[in-house]
Amino acid sequence: MIKKSFILFSFFILSPPVFNQMVYEFEDSLQEKRFYSLISEIRCPKCTSGSIASSDAPVSRDLKNKVYELVLDGSTDMEIKTYVSERFGNFSDYRPSLEGPNYFLWFGPFIFLALMLAIFFVKRRV
Amino acid sequence: MNQSLRLLIVILPILILVFFAKVLLLDEDIKFSNFESKNFPAFELNDLNGDPVKALSLDGIKLVNVWASWCITCLVEHPFLTKLGEKNIQIIGLNYKDSDFKANAWLEKHGNPYLFSIYDPRGDLAFDLGVTGAPESYLIVNNQVVGHIQGEMNQTKWETIFLPLITNAKQGS
Numbered sequence: 242m243i244k245k246s247f248i249l250f251s252f253f254i255l256s257p258p259v260f261n262q263m264v265y266e267f268e269d270s271l272q273e274k275r276f277y278s279l280i281s282e283i284r285c286p287k288c289t290s291g292s293i294a295s296s297d298a299p300v301s302r303d304l305k306n307k308v309y310e311l312v313l314d315g316s317t318d319m320e321i322k323t324y325v326s327e328r329f330g331n332f333s334d335y336r337p338s339l340e341g342p343n344y345f346l347w348f349g350p351f352i353f354l355a356l357m358l359a360i361f362f363v364k365r366r367v
Numbered sequence: 368m369n370q371s372l373r374l375l376i377v378i379l380p381i382l383i384l385v386f387f388a389k390v391l392l393l394d395e396d397i398k399f400s401n402f403e404s405k406n407f408p409a410f411e412l413n414d415l416n417g418d419p420v421k422a423l424s425l426d427g428i429k430l431v432n433v434w435a436s437w438c439i440t441c442l443v444e445h446p447f448l449t450k451l452g453e454k455n456i457q458i459i460g461l462n463y464k465d466s467d468f469k470a471n472a473w474l475e476k477h478g479n480p481y482l483f484s485i486y487d488p489r490g491d492l493a494f495d496l497g498v499t500g501a502p503e504s505y506l507i508v509n510n511q512v513v514g515h516i517q518g519e520m521n522q523t524k525w526e527t528i529f530l531p532l533i534t535n536a537k538q539g540s
Contacts, residue, residue, distance in 0.1 A: 286499040299464065300499045303490060327405075328497040364372065 263302070265309050276312045280305055282335045283325055292335060304329075404513045408495035414483040415460075415467055415474070422510070424482075428533055430458045431505040432481070432520070433493060435465040436473035438501040444519045445477055451525070452480035460484030463493050463501050504529075508536040 267273040277294070283304065285296040293301040293308075304325065311321045325333050337343045407425055414420050425431075432448060434441040452458055460481035462470045467486055474484070487493055496505065499517060506514035506529050514532045516524050 286497070298500070299490075300494075303494055307494070328495060329499070330497070360372075364369075 263306065268313070272312050275318060276309060279308050279312070279318060279321060283308070283322070284333045284335055286329045286333060289332070404511050407507055407510045407512055408492060410485075410492040410495070412485050412487055412492060415462060415470055415486050416483075417467075420483070420485050425459070425507050425510050427457070427509065428536060429507040430456055430529070431461055431496075431507055432458055433461045433463050433496075433498050433501050433503040433505075434484075435463045435501045436469040437465065438463075440519050441502045442477065444502055444521065445480070447521055447525075448480045449478055457482055461493060461496075461498075462486050462488075463498065464488060464490050506532055508532075 265273075265276065267276065280294040281292045283293050285291050285293045285298060285301045286304075287298040287300050288296050293304045308321055308325075311324065316324070322334055331337065337346055339347060407422070409422070410420075412420055430451065448458060458481050460483070462484045465486075465488065467488075470484065470486070474481075485492065490498070496512070497515070502519060504516045504520050505512050513536065514529055516528055
């Protein structure tokens with residue numbers, strides 16, 4: 242009985258998912274911090290409502306490994322984001338850069354708020 | 368003033384509803400980022416027979432189709448690709464994260480619409496192309512990637528996305 246349950250238990254211990262996750266090792270804590278903030282700011286191209294940090298899709302795993310490699314190689318955050326967006330599009334960046342149509346993305350809500358407030362006050366005066 | 372505001376309050380939600388209904392019912396991918404054409408990435412890989420692939424073979428108008436033997440949707444689009452092949456469209460396969468043994472067996476079983484298939488077991492070239500999974504298709508004109516479709520290729524996507532690009536390319540040359 243004990244032997245049986247031991248075998249059953251070892252199935253859980255030795256199941257493949259345990260070995261599925263790559264362990265990332267860094268030279269210093271700054272690299273580690275940058276890596277984890279980068280992967281939470283890059284959108285998963287397959288499951289587009291999450292970051293690659295939250296995703297286990299094969300392409301996200303590749304992306305994480307690549308980001309890891311680039312961080313160790315000494316690339317800057319900007320370079321890494323450009324590297325990713327060159328391949329997977331601007332859409333891949335969760336914090337879009339301040340340029341072109343992205344201005345609307347950043348300031349649109351404030352413009353909308355100002356407009357609503359203006360209408361509100363004009364209406365109250367009448 | 369007051370009346371037009373009241374009218375706005377009624378009309379605005381209706382407009383928003385119509386907008387979202389339209390977006391939801393639209394049966395095609397909406398691209399959130401503009402697709403910019405770029406050079407086909409450099410690579411050093413073999414085809415499924417083990418012969419090295421030359422970048423020169425991407426001249427002219429080519430369809431590059433990302434596929435794998437484990438990919439179920441690839442089976443769905445396979446008849447359409449076969450039909451395209453019969454219409455003299457040059458299709459090059461990009462075998463993605465697969466084993467050559469399984470891939471060749473798959474082609475044997477389902478037919479081979481590809482001129483040849485680039486064997487990319489680790490997905491290196493696929494990564495540089497921005498492949499998110501299989502199947503995906505790229506339109507290549509003279510070594511330039513000019514179009515990209517994610518998911519199954521079918522008559523509608525072919526006609527609405529790739530055919531206009533091909534017509535453009537032919538007029539340009």
